[in-house]
Amino acid sequence: xxxxxxxxxxxxxxxxxxxxxxxxxxxxxxxxxxxxxxxxxxxxxxxxxxxxxxxxxxxxxxxxxxxxxxxxxxxxxxxxxxxxxxxxxxxxxxxxxxxxxxxxxxxxxxxxxxxxxxxxxxxxxxxxxxxxxxxxxxxxxxxxxxxxxxxxxxxxxxxxxxxxxxxxxxxxxxxxxxxxxxxxxxxxxxxxxxxxxxxxxxxxxxxxxxxxxxxxxxxxxxxxxxxxxxxxxxxxxxxxxxxxxxxxxxxxxxxxxxxxxxxxxxxxxxxxxxxxxxxxxxxxxxxxxxxxxxxxxxxxxxxxxxxxxxxxxxxxxxxxxxxxxxxxxxxxxxxxxxxxxxxxxxxxxxxxxxxxxxxxxxxxxxxxxxxxxxxxxxxxxxxxxxxxxxxxxxxxxxxxxxxxxxxxxxxxxxxxxxxxxxxxxxxxxxxxxxxxxxxxxxxxxxxxxxxxxxxxxxxxxxxxxxxxxx
Numbered sequence: 364x365x366x367x368x369x370x371x372x373x374x375x376x377x378x379x380x381x382x383x384x385x386x387x388x389x390x391x392x393x394x395x396x397x398x399x400x401x402x403x404x405x406x407x408x409x410x411x412x413x414x415x416x417x418x419x420x421x422x423x424x425x426x427x428x429x430x431x432x433x434x435x436x437x438x439x440x441x442x443x444x445x446x447x448x449x450x451x452x453x454x455x456x457x458x459x460x461x462x463x464x465x466x467x468x469x470x471x472x473x474x475x476x477x478x479x480x481x482x483x484x485x486x487x488x489x490x491x492x493x494x495x496x497x498x499x500x501x502x503x504x505x506x507x508x509x510x511x512x513x514x515x516x517x518x519x520x521x522x523x524x525x526x527x528x529x530x531x532x533x534x535x536x537x538x539x540x541x542x543x544x545x546x547x548x549x550x551x552x553x554x555x556x557x558x559x560x561x562x563x564x565x566x567x568x569x570x571x572x573x574x575x576x577x578x579x580x581x582x583x584x585x586x587x588x589x590x591x592x593x594x595x596x597x598x599x600x601x602x603x604x605x606x607x608x609x610x611x612x613x614x615x616x617x618x619x620x621x622x623x624x625x626x627x628x629x630x631x632x633x634x635x636x637x638x639x640x641x642x643x644x645x646x647x648x649x650x651x652x653x654x655x656x657x658x659x660x661x662x663x664x665x666x667x668x669x670x671x672x673x674x675x676x677x678x679x680x681x682x683x684x685x686x687x688x689x690x691x692x693x694x695x696x697x698x699x700x701x702x703x704x705x706x707x708x709x710x711x712x713x714x715x716x717x718x719x720x721x722x723x724x725x726x727x728x729x730x731x732x733x734x735x736x737x738x739x740x741x742x743x744x745x746x747x748x749x750x751x752x753x754x755x756x757x758x759x760x761x762x763x764x765x766x767x768x769x770x771x772x773x774x775x776x777x778x779x780x781x782x783x784x785x786x787x788x789x790x791x792x793x794x795x796x797x798x799x800x801x802x803x804x805x806x807x808x809x810x811x812x813x814x815x816x817x818x819x820x821x822x823x824x825x826x827x828x829x830x831x832x833x
Contacts, residue, residue: 388569389695390625397580400635402647411595416610424668425677431684432633435660438492440632445473447689447707451733454828466494468829472701474689475505481698484565488554489575516577547584555608559615566619623670631663638766640759650787654752656728656736674716681721682741735815738806745802747776
């Protein structure tokens with residue numbers, strides 16, 4: 364009898380070890396929107412349209428209420444997210460256009476590069492914006508497949524205020540231009556269908572899909588199936604089609620029984636371009652918008668769903684940023700981190716719903732070439748005196764035409780309690796000098812590391828972006 368018990372225990376241990384060895388790798392799908400603000404989904408107050416599939420992610424996953432884009436502008440935000448670095452660490456700022464002779468360096472590793480080490484199939488569909496020359500395109504940076512546009516969809520001859528400044532917008536397959544000035548009303552559907560086909564093709568293999576929708580960046584386009592469907596005009600129609608896209612991805616995962624070993628991430632590159640009025644999104648009451656270091660520029664919706672791992676219907680109020688995605692995904696995949704210094708931290712304990720000490724202790728708001736404009740620690744945010752963009756005091760544009768903004772407004776710094784004042788309306792620096800001193804110390808440390816043009820500190824640990832020879 365004793366021998367039988369021992370043998371039975373041996374079988375149990377053997378079965379456990381076998382299950383550990385044969386556990387399927389976790390697939391990763393990252394849906395990255397453009398210029399979609401904190402208030403643009405149903406769960407954060409969107410009106411005039413609904414986002415039931417995004418709501419489903421919240422109901423069956425986790426909503427991160429304090430997620431910050433790496434920077435408040437397209438190229439920098441994407442560079443930071445894909446490399447796990449503050450954009451200025453790797454030489455990125457602003458939004459690259461057709462004249463830019465720089466892009467992501469060959470020396471940097473992307474999420475795709477990291478996952479390739481573990482045998483993942485990788486694909487990018489949609490907007491890239493890390494350089495349009497061949498050496499900067501996705502196939503040279505860890506992706507097996509690419510179909511999309513190299514920069515923003517308004518960088519084309521029909522730009523509303525710079526008519527004929529830009530060349531025809533290229534649509535690229537792999538490394539080759541396959542069409543110019545394509546029908547943008549097909550973008551959301553086409554890029555979604557490419558993602559679905561890639562998932563189907565790689566259902567037996569671990570995969571990473573980076574679905575970077577060009578919408579809801581202006582100019583807005585929507586397919587016939589959603590045209591005129593919302594009560595919020597064209598912007599609402601576009602958001603309804605994006606929600607449809609999310610639903611198609613979820614449906615495909617369920618059909619293929621992949622939902623239990625797939626992490627689905629949904630977020631945006633920065634806040635809304637407010638001066639476009641009814642063609643812009645909503646900050647949900649946060650201050651300012653795209654192109655600013657106030658909350659409306661960088662705090663954006665983020666949802667994650669991973670059946671059986673992420674607790675259902677949870678809200679995480681801990682500080683998290685797009686630069687944390689790479690180390691978190693690397694941990695999930697069991698992949699080594701890049702050999703160069705990164706700034707992201709592993710957020711997997713938060714995804715699993717653990718009431719643990721928050722992995723991220725601070726976040727730095729950089730903008731322009733290398734201006735440190737603010738720092739926060741999860742509750743308190745210290746804003747420094749800086750020149751910047753403001754939308755306040757101007758009438759927004761409408762129907763695709765922008766209204767005016769002040770790009771050189773001189774902001775006076777202040778301390779804001781984000782727990783009580785997420786709209787950053789009340790400077791409480793005089794009441795909390797000890798908090799100001801604490802955050803100033805954090806700022807001084809990062810100025811030594813990453814530099815700060817506002818204080819004329821070059822920083823010690825910045826790297827160059829990639830460049831082409833003239």
